[in-house]
Amino acid sequence: MDSVVRRLLRTKPAEQIVAEGGHGEGGELRRTMTLWQLTLFSVGATLGTGIFVILGQAVPKAGPAVILAFVLAAVTALFSALSYAELAGTIPVSGSSYSYAYATLGELVAWVCGWCLMLEYAVSVAAVAVGWGEYLNHFFRDLFGWQLPAAITHSPGDQGGVINVTAILIVLLATWLLLRGASESATANAIFVLIKIAVLVFFCVVAFTAFESGNLTPFVPMGVAGITAAASQVFFSYIGFDAASTAGEEARNPKRDLPLAILLSLVIVTVVYVLVALAAVGAMPWQQFDPETTEASLALIADRATGSTWAGLIISFGAVIAIASVVLTVLYGQTRILFAMSRDGLLPRIFERIDPRRQVPVANTLIVATFVSVLAGFIPLGQLAEATSIGTLFAFAIVNVGVLVLRRTQPDLPRSFRTPLFPLTPILGVIFCVVVMLGLAGVTWLAFAIWMAVGLLAYFLYGFRHSRLSRSVR
Template sequence: MNLRVKSVEASIADSHDEERSLKRSLGTWDLAIMGIAVAVGAGIFSVGAQAAANFAGPSVILSFVLAALTCGLAIMCYAEFASTVPVAGSAYTFTYATMGELLAWIIGWDLILEMFTGAAVLAKYWGVYLGEALLAFGLPFPSTLEIGGLTISWPAFLVVAVFTVLLVLGTHLTARVGAVFTIIKVAIVVFVIVVGFFFVEAANFTPFIPEPVPTEGGAADAWTQSLFAWLTGAAPAQYGVYGMLAAASLVFFAFIGFDVVATSAEEVREPQKRLPRGIFLGLGIVTLLYVLVSIVLTGMVPYTELAQEETPSLATAFRLVGQDWASAVISVGALAGLTTVIMVLLLGLSRIVFALSRDGLLPRWLSHTTAHAKTPARITIIAGTVVALVAAFTDVGLLEEMINIGTLSAFVLVSLGVIVLRRTRPDLPRGFRVPWSPVLPILAAVLCFWLMLNLTTLTWVRFLVWLVIGLVVYLAYGRRHSRWAASVSEVELPTPQGAEAPGTRSGED
């Protein structure tokens, strides 16, 4: 395996390249709001209801806590890395500094998958929610157009185009716009929580962990089984402890995106201090909101009534208690929620490709930044255009779970990478240190891998196909054009503590 490790010093030096550097303009609250923006989307109004109805009942509250703890463990590893290597690229850059170029490329390729599919899928949903929000106020709205036999989701194209322009104009401007939408959606969530508490009945929380109900499964649904169930032959089950754990895998989707915050490390003022604070502040607020929503949801109506609905959501709970007006408010909240998620995913996608291209693993001309705003305009425009076209013209909803598996694979490698960097470079200054290392990083990696095993076999097959495509791209282009490979000989082990990497970095493209 290729263990060409890029030194931390080299990564930091690359961030000072005037033609390929980003502007440090973000503070602690910008990061916290970015985390809230990407984690609190339309899912806060639906994912908890679906998990409660189909898997966990009232114990979905614990499912959210378990998912938040798992995410928190992994995010601690991100915070240590980001405060040590405050450079764009997130898990890709961190893996390059610890496990070598090949694994770094693989994880960068995974992150492209996560953010590309995430942005495209949610842009498609944005068009749907726009139609629902307007319909709730009595304004029928066609969210698709038929042109030449093609069905076009024009709102999906529009929202991606608008945020692509904003990202080209500047990260700080985009953060300000995102903050406005984030405040709106959090206000709506808090309003719904407060109103919902008036309809909570303690009896609905009993039994808190419902008795398990076995469900039928077999070869016919092998593609929709979790990989763990398929490998072990275990029959899927509703409710009980295993149902609660299965729900934790489902609701973990609510917390993905905090890794995107780490991709902005190169754009943060005083990153050693502000990055960890911003990440943890955002995660704390998001966890509180999701837990409160799940308490209200399962307290308003029995989970058995939610299970009878085809698509249970928080709006369903309000309807079942005779408060139909809430659907209009929730639709607006869902629309505002999706808006900011799309924005942050587009930001993360452009920064990952920027880091890969700056290292030469993708064409170097992509990594040029604008003179004034210091944004990677070429990458942002290309990525935004592709996302907009895919969202507008294809049924990307089929790839929804690809977002999860791309994120979790990154979480696993970053968690393990913290242990490696502690051993190889204990001398590096760290703005934050994961406590009880290596126990907590190993626990984070194991929990994230467990969640990966709970994704469907079809998702795993698609993931492996994506990895094969990425390996072909790396062997055909990245390996031969790598700037770091051109300046150092391939070694068997990472650079020893205190030693300088041999050679000098190559020049421009």
């Protein structure tokens, strides 16, 4: 029994993880991604439909003080971002928080973390893809006056849906870009991100033309409780800043660029969110925000400000591009995490096979794309999609604990970035993650518990027996 427990808690030396970086069965990943591309990867994964949708839900909770809610949520995310930055610079590999947990808390915790990331990435990208058809229809309706039939834009059983063809199409488009290579994917993502930032800047310019300072008073109509309630909701608009850490083995200068990319992306996203929130509540009284029509809240404000529909059309186009960017970056992150887990023997070896010509894990990418396409095309995700948030927060908490452990066990390990105010920062990171998790609905916890039970069963049936670390130390 003791030997089993020791195997479950055995850590993989950070030096060994770094030494194995970039190598897979059949070839190596190619280091092509610059600081700019890495930053935009994280921005692409973070700056998605959240700001187009969640603002309309958060404003009724906090009023004009929703601006402070975005700042509070950013501070909450910052604690975990600083921990990610330290570990990404110390252990610059594809596995993100999975690899960090393996180096600090042991194999079982690493598996649990990797399993949580599968929930975060695979299910969340399917959930995002499901909504693409609706935004596409909104765009077509404003531009041409017609829309695609519900049978191909909704999942079975959802508003007359038969198969969500539009969701499958956006997943296939992202897959095609990923198979072309990491550099090509990064370039496409950079274009997507710059377009959606330009659209949000356009919204701010238009909204500020209708800005009335009286709309900001009273600034805190719902009190501090309203700000914290809104902050808990908008926090999920920040999930995704860790995407750059999944590109650790394809970055040109990972020790320098990964920490910078993670922190820069959080700053960029926060500035965009605060400006959009300020413009929105200044242009339209907060009492008029309807949580039932959140999808079109920014488009509605833009239309009101200009007195026509052309501005809302541009906003709808921005939402379509935003989803495409999220699908691309999150699908990429999922494949790289599975690649790292396969290299450790915890998943079948097919996930680590690299095409020698393209230098990308082709089979891995196709398997993930097929799985996500089935989810997005045929299954109404419902509450399961919300469970992605709890999986993400769990992974964030593990990363914060990992910083504390690694500083204690390997204080002399070279670190290109050190979390400031240690150990206060990672401790606060853990506390904030737990507080937000406790605020989630009971059905979300149930879905998470079921997912974890399936994950532990999979580990003991396969990963425990095939772990390369365990075989190497027998």
